[in-house]
Amino acid sequence: MKSDFYAEYAPAAPLAATPRASLQLSCVVPAYNEQENLEKFVRALIPVVQGLTQDFEILIVNDGSRDDTHDVAMRLLAQGLPVRYLALSRNFGKEAAMSAGIDHARGNVVLLIDADFQHPLELLPDMHQLWQNGYEMVYGVIADRGAESGAKRLGTDLFYRLMNTGSNVQVPPNAGDYRWMDRKVVDALKALPERHRFMKGLYAWVGFKTAALPFVPQDRAAGESSFNLRRLGSLALLGLTSFTTLPLRIWSVIGGGVALLALLYGAWIIADTLIFGTDLAGWPTLSAGIMLFSGVQLMSIGILGEYIGRIYDEVKQRPTYLIARDEDRSPLREPQ
CATH class of the missing domain: 1.10.287 (Helix Hairpins)
Structure with missing residues (x-):
C-alpha cells in the first residue's frame, strides 16, 4: 500500500539533485499543554536526529500553555541539552507558534514536528534521504483517517474540495504540519507578510520541489488534543478566506x-x-x-x-506573536 500511495503523491525525482552542504537541523516543536509528553518526546527525538547529524538544535515554542510545560522546558535547558526555548506571551495558536519557530530557526533545514508522538520519528531518515536527492520540502500525508469520526472525515474532505476548487493554489489533501524544509523554503515563508497565517496554504503557495510521505498518526502518548471542533472550524474558515474567493x-x-x-x-x-x-x-x-x-x-x-x-x-499590522522569554542553549549560530 505504501508504494501505491507514494506513487500518487510524490513527484518524480529531480533531474539533477543539488549537492547539499552538511546538514544543520533545526527541530521546531510547538507545545501547548504538553507537560506529560515534552520531556519524553525530546529524549526520543535526540537519538534519531543524532543518527542524521551532530549539528542540530531543538526549538521548543511554548504557545501559552496553562500547565507545567514551561517548567519541563526549563528542566531540559538545565540538563545541557541543545535546546532553545521560546515562550510566547499568550496562546496565539499553533499557526503562530510554528511561525515563531520558523522565524528563529538557524539550521539549513527546519523540521516541524509535534510533541505528542503522533508524528512518527521513523520517517526522519526517509525525509533526510529525499532532501539529499534534491527535494526542498518533504511533508507527511495522513494515509488513514479511520480513527476519526465520520463527521470529521466528511468535514475535512469538504474543506479540501472547497479549497482546491476555488483557488489557484492546490493544497494536498490530508497534508499535515509534519515537514522537512530546506532553508530556501524557510526564507520564502519568512518573507510572506500576512498576519493571519494558514500554514498549509503557505507551504503550497511557495512551491519548490516537494515530495510526500504517507504515515498513520499514532495515538497521543498522554493528554488530550486541544484541536476541538470549534478550533478546527476556525482554522478551516481562515484557510478558505485566505486562499480562495x-x-x-x-x-x-x-x-x-x-x-x-x-x-x-x-x-x-x-x-x-x-x-x-x-x-x-x-x-x-x-x-x-x-x-x-x-x-x-x-x-x-x-x-x-x-x-x-x-x-x-x-x-x-500587529505581530503574529509576541515572545515573553527566549532561553538560548542552541549550538547553532545564525545563518549567514
Whole structure:
C-alpha cells in the first residue's frame, strides 16, 4: 500500500539533485499543554536526529500553555541539552507558534514536528534521504483517517474540495504540519507578510520541489488534543478566506439565481393580474419571500464581512506573536 500511495503523491525525482552542504537541523516543536509528553518526546527525538547529524538544535515554542510545560522546558535547558526555548506571551495558536519557530530557526533545514508522538520519528531518515536527492520540502500525508469520526472525515474532505476548487493554489489533501524544509523554503515563508497565517496554504503557495510521505498518526502518548471542533472550524474558515474567493462567488451565483426567480415570479404576477384581475390573496407568499430574501442578504453580508474583517486585521499590522522569554542553549549560530 505504501508504494501505491507514494506513487500518487510524490513527484518524480529531480533531474539533477543539488549537492547539499552538511546538514544543520533545526527541530521546531510547538507545545501547548504538553507537560506529560515534552520531556519524553525530546529524549526520543535526540537519538534519531543524532543518527542524521551532530549539528542540530531543538526549538521548543511554548504557545501559552496553562500547565507545567514551561517548567519541563526549563528542566531540559538545565540538563545541557541543545535546546532553545521560546515562550510566547499568550496562546496565539499553533499557526503562530510554528511561525515563531520558523522565524528563529538557524539550521539549513527546519523540521516541524509535534510533541505528542503522533508524528512518527521513523520517517526522519526517509525525509533526510529525499532532501539529499534534491527535494526542498518533504511533508507527511495522513494515509488513514479511520480513527476519526465520520463527521470529521466528511468535514475535512469538504474543506479540501472547497479549497482546491476555488483557488489557484492546490493544497494536498490530508497534508499535515509534519515537514522537512530546506532553508530556501524557510526564507520564502519568512518573507510572506500576512498576519493571519494558514500554514498549509503557505507551504503550497511557495512551491519548490516537494515530495510526500504517507504515515498513520499514532495515538497521543498522554493528554488530550486541544484541536476541538470549534478550533478546527476556525482554522478551516481562515484557510478558505485566505486562499480562495469561492464563498463570494457561490453567493454571487445564489444572488443571481434568486434575482432571476424573483423576475420570473414578478412576470407571473403581472400576467395573472392582467388575465384574472386582482384580489387580496398571496400575503403568505409575500411574507415568505421577504424572509427568504432577507436571509440571503444577511448571509451574503456575513460572508463579505469575513473577508473585510481579514483586511481590517491585516492593515493593523500587529505581530503574529509576541515572545515573553527566549532561553538560548542552541549550538547553532545564525545563518549567514
